[in-house]
Amino acid sequence: AQTVTQSQPEMSVQEAETVTLSCTYDTSENNYYLFWYKQPPSRQMILVIRQEAYKQQNATENRFSVNFQKAAKSFSLKISDSQLGDTAMYFCALEGSNYQLIWGAGTKLIIKP
Amino acid sequence: DVKVTQSSRYLVKRTGEKVFLECVQDMDHENMFWYRQDPGLGLRLIYFSYDVKMKEKGDIPEGYSVSREKKERFSLILESASTNQTSMYLCASSPPRGRALGEQFFGPGTRLTVL
Numbered sequence: 001a002q003t004v005t006q007s008q009p010e011m012s013v014q015e016a017e018t019v020t021l022s023c024t025y026d027t028s029e030n031n032y033y034l035f036w037y038k039q040p041p042s043r044q045m046i047l048v049i050r051q052e053a054y055k056q057q058n059a060t061e062n063r064f065s066v067n068f069q070k071a072a073k074s075f076s077l078k079i080s081d082s083q084l085g086d087t088a089m090y091f092c093a094l095e096g097s098n099y100q101l102i103w104g105a106g107t108k109l110i111i112k113p
Numbered sequence: 114d115v116k117v118t119q120s121s122r123y124l125v126k127r128t129g130e131k132v133f134l135e136c137v138q139d140m141d142h143e144n145m146f147w148y149r150q151d152p153g154l155g156l157r158l159i160y161f162s163y164d165v166k167m168k169e170k171g172d173i174p175e176g177y178s179v180s181r182e183k184k185e186r187f188s189l190i191l192e193s194a195s196t197n198q199t200s201m202y203l204c205a206s207s208p209p210r211g212r213a214l215g216e217q218f219f220g221p222g223t224r225l226t227v228l
Contacts, residue, residue: 009153033215044117045203045219091155095215100146100171103155 002027004094006104013082014112020067021077021107023092029053033095034068036077039106040088048090051075079109087111116140117220119204125226132191134223136204143209145187146217147171147179150201162187194227201225 004025013019025034036048051059051068058066063083067076079086092104120135138145144163148156148171158171160179168179176198180188187206191198201224205217 004155006155035215044221045205047216050215099215100158100161101156101215101217103157105153105155 002029002094002096002102004092004102004104006092006107008107009105010108010110012110012112015082015084017082018078018080019082019109021079021090021092021109023075023077023104025073025075025092025094025102027073027094027096034066034075035093035095035101036064036066036075037091037093038086038088039091040085045091049077082111084111084113117204117206117218119202119220119223121223122221123224123226125228126191126194127228128195130191130194130227132194132225132227134189134191134202134204134225136187136189136206136220137185138187138204138206138218139185140206140208140218141184142206142218143184144207144217145181146205146207147177147187147189148203148205149173150203150222156203159189191225194225196227199225199227 032053034051038048039045049061049064063080065078089106091106093101096102117138146161147159157173162168162181178190201222203222204220207217
């Protein structure tokens, strides 16, 4: 079975600090996609960053970057220079064998001023 | 920009009522999904559809049905609402499946309370 585990239910950091959210997964596929989605309070879920498993280079999007370790099945999200607008629920997701998404339980991230 | 809209942000219904949740997307996406979101459980897939009049069960279809008569609209139906169906319901859509994509576009969600 394919699974996604986020072991940090809630985290909080001061504005401008760097924070890393953890995600581990399990799949028997060799090629797949991993995603981090963000759900701000009372707002729509949006894609933050996507990683293709066959690419060794870690994906980056401005202040957001991932540390993808395929052998360890680990996919962490690093947010640099955190801002108040980064306060949100963050979900890690794995593309399943039938192209559906398998979701982690989420991490609530609070950025304190 | 892709826009996915849901008919209600908040809904309160009574046990046993038939409940309709509507979702409309304006980007001509083939794929549409219904999830429920509960604290500590993430998103769980209820039903999805790859085309008009097509539907496939997700992980938790019991107590739900869906309808997709038009490409842009995907409805979730609770035949007889129960208190354990109190939850946040999220609709999503995505383009035709290609390995280079995978992104899903979400609506704002409907918070359903069943009394």
